[in-house]
Amino acid sequence: MENLVVNINGASITKEDLSELENLLDNTEGAELVSITSSNSFNGMEDVIIILSIGGGVAIKQLGAVFIAWINRDKSNKIKYKNFEASGYSSDEIIKIVKELEGE
Amino acid sequence: MNKVIKLIISTLGREHPTDLKATPERSQQYSDLFPEKKGFWKSLNSKSASDIAMNTYVEKVFKGNPWLEEFRDDFVFSNVFSNKESTKSIPIGESKSLIVLDSHIQKYLWMMNKSHLYGGFHMTDKDNIQLYAEIFLHFSSIIISNSKKAFPKPKTPSHKTKDEFYLLALHTEIQEVFLICHEIGHALIKSKKYQDKLDIISSSRSRHIEEALDLSGSSELVDEEIMADEIAFEMTLNVYGREKPEVVEMISTAVFLLIRYFLWLRVVYKTSEEDFEFGMWLSRNSFIREKVNKVYHWDSPVFLIMLLEYLEVRMEPAALIAKEFVDEARASGEL
Numbered sequence: 001m002e003n004l005v006v007n008i009n010g011a012s013i014t015k016e017d018l019s020e021l022e023n024l025l026d027n028t029e030g031a032e033l034v035s036i037t038s039s040n041s042f043n044g045m046e047d048v049i050i051i052l053s054i055g056g057g058v059a060i061k062q063l064g065a066v067f068i069a070w071i072n073r074d075k076s077n078k079i080k081y082k083n084f085e086a087s088g089y090s091s092d093e094i095i096k097i098v099k100e101l102e103g104e
Numbered sequence: 105m106n107k108v109i110k111l112i113i114s115t116l117g118r119e120h121p122t123d124l125k126a127t128p129e130r131s132q133q134y135s136d137l138f139p140e141k142k143g144f145w146k147s148l149n150s151k152s153a154s155d156i157a158m159n160t161y162v163e164k165v166f167k168g169n170p171w172l173e174e175f176r177d178d179f180v181f182s183n184v185f186s187n188k189e190s191t192k193s194i195p196i197g198e199s200k201s202l203i204v205l206d207s208h209i210q211k212y213l214w215m216m217n218k219s220h221l222y223g224g225f226h227m228t229d230k231d232n233i234q235l236y237a238e239i240f241l242h243f244s245s246i247i248i249s250n251s252k253k254a255f256p257k258p259k260t261p262s263h264k265t266k267d268e269f270y271l272l273a274l275h276t277e278i279q280e281v282f283l284i285c286h287e288i289g290h291a292l293i294k295s296k297k298y299q300d301k302l303d304i305i306s307s308s309r310s311r312h313i314e315e316a317l318d319l320s321g322s323s324e325l326v327d328e329e330i331m332a333d334e335i336a337f338e339m340t341l342n343v344y345g346r347e348k349p350e351v352v353e354m355i356s357t358a359v360f361l362l363i364r365y366f367l368w369l370r371v372v373y374k375t376s377e378e379d380f381e382f383g384m385w386l387s388r389n390s391f392i393r394e395k396v397n398k399v400y401h402w403d404s405p406v407f408l409i410m411l412l413e414y415l416e417v418r419m420e421p422a423a424l425i426a427k428e429f430v431d432e433a434r435a436s437g438e439l
Contacts, residue, residue, distance in 0.1 A: 003108050007115035034108075039194040040290040042209070042283055043366065044329050044384045049115075049194055051108060 001053045003034070006067060008048040021050075030055045109180060109202055112194060116204060117186030124150035133263045150207070154183040158205060161281050165288070168343030171301055172288070179203055179288065187251040193287035201291035203284060208246070210280060215239050215260055216365045217275050220419070222261040225268060229418060235260070236422030237429075244373035244430055248439050255429075278358035282340045289335030293328060302335070326384045330391045337395050349402045356396040360408060363389050364415060368423040373430055 018036060025033045034051040041047065050067075125148065126134065134145040162181050166173055180202045184190055190206035219239060223232035238258035245254045263269045292298040337359060345351045367385040374381055396405050433439040 003111055005108065005111040005115055007112070035197055037195045039192045040287070040328070040332070041189065041192040042286055043189045043191075044325065044381065045189075046325070047192070047194075049112060051112075 001032075001055045004031075004052045004054045006050040006052070008050070008067070010045050010047065025052070109182070109196060112196065112202060113182055113184055113204065116190040116192075117184035117188075117206060120149075120151035120154045120183060120185040120207065122149045122151045130263075137263055137266050137269055150185065154185075154207065154210075157210075157277075157280065158183045161205075161277070161284050164281060164343050165284060165339065169339050172339075175298065179291070181205075181284070183207070187246055189247070191283050191287065193290040195291070195294065199295060199297060201288075203287045203291070205280065205284060208243075209283070210276075212239075212243050212369075213279050213362065213365065214272075214276055215258075217272055217279075217361070218260040220361060221272050221275065222264075222268065223418065224414070226261060226264070232418045233422045233425070236419050237426045240369060240372045240423055240426035241429055244369060244426065245433070245439055248373050248430070248434075253439060274354070275358045275361070278340060278344065278355055279362045281343055282336050282359050282362060285336035285339035285343075286332045288339070289332035290328070292335060293331055326387050329384060330388060333388055333391060334395065337392070337399070341399060346399065349400065352400050353405070353407050356392075356400060356405065357407060357411060360389075360392055360396065360411065363392050364419070368419060371423050372426045 021036065022033060025031060032053040034053055036048060036050050039047045039049055125131070126145070131145050135142045138145070158181055166176060178200050180196065180200060182202060182204050184204050184206050186206040186208050188206075189209055190204060191209050192204050194202045194204070196202045216236075216239060219232060219235045223235055227235065235258060238255070241255035242257045263272075292302060337355075340355055340359065341352065344355055363385065367382075367389055370381050370385060393408065396408055430439065
């Protein structure tokens with residue numbers, strides 16, 4: 001298992017958002033949620049920092065779908081995974097992109 | 105540094121490069137001003153400079169605020185090389201917070217301070233307005249395009265005298281210390297653990313929620329930013345001293361400029377639909393003015409009025425010029 005950190009830029013998180021994301025992640029095979037926090041930037045923007053413990057390629061694809069399904073409600077939010085940033089993609093699109101990133 | 109913290113930092117930017125150094129021309133200016141440190145300037149790179157700065161700021165913050173020392177282990181400080189505003193405070197578990205200072209903001213402050221100070225000393229209105237406009241264009245285009253396209257970084261004036269350089273360095277240091285204290289402030293606000301310390305910092309708080317409520321629905325967020333600004337102002341005063349009017353004037357000026365720089369950068373690149381940010385910065389601006397009125401107790405802080413009048417002549421017209429260019433670039437698809 002290794003750690004994965006996902007930073008969702010410019011997103012603020014309510015208790016309802018948090019609960020929904022936690023449920024989605026609980027149902028994702030191979031990924032264990034370690035923590036979700038909000039960061040405070042000097043410019044007033046909040047980012048959501050999600051720390052996961054993951055175990056392999058399958059989890060990455062599923063996670064991509066989970067995050068995009070979650071953030072797609074507000075298309076101005078962005079997701080950053082390693083050097084890749086996505087904004088407002090559909091779940092299918094992000095799975096395709098993540099596959100490319102993972103070399104499949 | 106632990107692995108998870110490194111991963112978090114990697115989502116914000118990367119480590120400062122060791123192969124990024126001052127240009128030969130700039131290095132020569134530093135060597136001319138400080139010949140006794142010629143070797144130091146030649147060997148200085150982005151990583152060593154940012155590490156020295158961060159370590160210096162952290163030591164000054166804790167020395168000036170000894171009440172914070174018992175919680176020193178609650179904070180992890182890091183700098184990050186980034187192409188966007190990434191200065192922030194992040195809870196990392198076990199009651200700890202990661203405080204990050206980013207190079208994008210540091211570079212912006214340095215260049216804006218040069219334009220303000222060196223431009224004021226040596227440039228005509230017209231040339232200074234042009235320099236400000238080019239700085240606004242460069243940084244706003246980086247933000248808008250996520251670094252894919254950027255108006256070029258302008259050349260800034262040379263360092264001519266030691267006194268001017270010290271003034272520039274001190275203004276910038278005060279602002280960066282304020283940034284670090286602001287982020288510490290968020291950590292102090294969020295945890296019950298520090299609540300009794302907040303009264304050490306300030307026994308009275310003032311808000312400008314009415315102004316924010318007119319322009320946005322998220323007053324709680326603005327409220328917290330203003331609280332963090334208040335904590336930061338008090339902590340910064342503790343670092344440099346609050347007994348001498350000239351010191352308080354310098355701190356007040358540097359912090360006020362910091363807020364104005366951020367506010368006017370938003371004027372350049374934010375669209376009219378994004379009024380929340382304008383509201384937030386206007387509220388923070390109003391708060392800092394009121395705060396200065398309170399801490400500068402020797403007289404009315406006329407220096408702020410004079411500063412505002414001066415900014416109206418040079419910086420603000422430049423922002424409006426830059427805005428026109430940005431709007432055109434957006435309309436044409438260039439940005």
